[in-house]
Amino acid sequence: MSFIESPSMNSLEVADAGDRDYVASLARGLEVISAFTKSRPKMTLSDIARSTGMSRATVRRLLLTLVREGYAEKDDKLFYLKPKVLKLGYSAVSSMSMLDVIQPVMNELAEKLQESVFAAVLAGEDVFYVARATSERLINVGITVGKRAPAFAVSTGRILLAAEPEALREKYLDSVKLEKLTPNTVMSKVKLRALIEEARLSNYCIVDQELEVGLGAISVPIRNGDGKVIAALNVCCPSSRSSVQDMQRQILPEMMAAAQKITAGL
Incomplete structure (x- = not known):
């Protein structure tokens, strides 16, 4: 969505x-x-x-x-x-009933994982963060509701692009201008296309320090009762605390369960 x-x-x-x-x-x-x-x-x-x-x-x-x-x-x-123009966005966010279902589940997930949890949707070539839950840790990831990030460099973006019709994905890939935000940022559209397809097939996406050095992230799709992807559920954590393998083994199963719980409540 x-x-x-x-x-x-x-x-x-x-x-x-x-x-x-x-x-x-x-x-x-x-x-x-x-x-x-x-x-x-x-x-x-x-x-x-x-x-x-x-x-x-x-x-x-x-x-x-x-x-x-x-x-x-x-x-x-x-x-x-x-x-x-941001008023248009905030008005929509405040009227989205799905947030009433998403927020409590995100709060539980943040407490269980002791990491920052977010929900995001597509906004043109960016992702737009519509919900946030923080842990009891003294330091949490500094992404706030209303913040945007380039879709090509974040796991939420790749998950949401993977859910788009192929024609719209290709239109995005044709028009987007890739920017090297960190040494890890993917700068090849061929590779980006493959990573988006991988996210579509695996139903999750991990990005390792492509948006910001020292920050890893994992996302899964949030679907409504009809199976349509309406948002992306995201966990961000310092790379020093969780490796890619840690995210796959420990965080992914909890996120999948949380996403299913949200779907059941919509």
């Missing part, structure tokens, strides 16, 4: 032009918002037109509307989002 999910061009193309309930301009406006990522916080009108596949004229009207409403700002030729 994408949190601020960019409507694909395919969905815009197949929308029934006679459907009075479908507002194409709103869908395109959301796609423009989703075009901005951590690696591309500021873009020109032409950049956004290329990223979304829309005409420059359409993008210009949408951007100027966002500027006028206080969701974006213009600096010479560059456009960027303003903090007001």
Whole structure:
């Protein structure tokens, strides 16, 4: 489930032009918002037109509307989002009933493992953390609700991308710009594609110090009653405390059980 999910061009193309309930301009406006990522916080009108596949004229009207409403700002030729856009995300998070089910299970998991536990959803090319549970340890991982991270470099991102339709995964891989965040960050799209496929087949993903040196993470999918992946359950822990093998042997079984418990409660 994408949190601020960019409507694909395919969905815009197949929308029934006679459907009075479908507002194409709103869908395109959301796609423009989703075009901005951590690696591309500021873009020109032409950049956004290329990223979304829309005409420059359409993008210009949408951007100027966002500027006028206080969701974006213009600096010479560059456009960027303003903090007001976060209200859209927080409003959605607060209304997500699944959090009522997820949070207690996450709290139990954090207490059992004595590690930080998170839940995340897709937000364009990033993941967006929607819930957090901390342990009694003095030092917990400093990820807060509302924080974003590049999907390519985190286990939550790979789990969530693995659940997307193949066409959307390929669109993501075509457009994403990989950034070397640590010496361990995967910089090959061929390898990234293989790791996403591995996550899809194994139903879990481990990332070792790709986002931050000294930090390992493991994620599993959270599914609803219909089997659809709606979020990723994530445990982050210092590499000095848990190796990749430790995460597989000790943490993964507990996470799988927690994910099943969440599914049963949804």
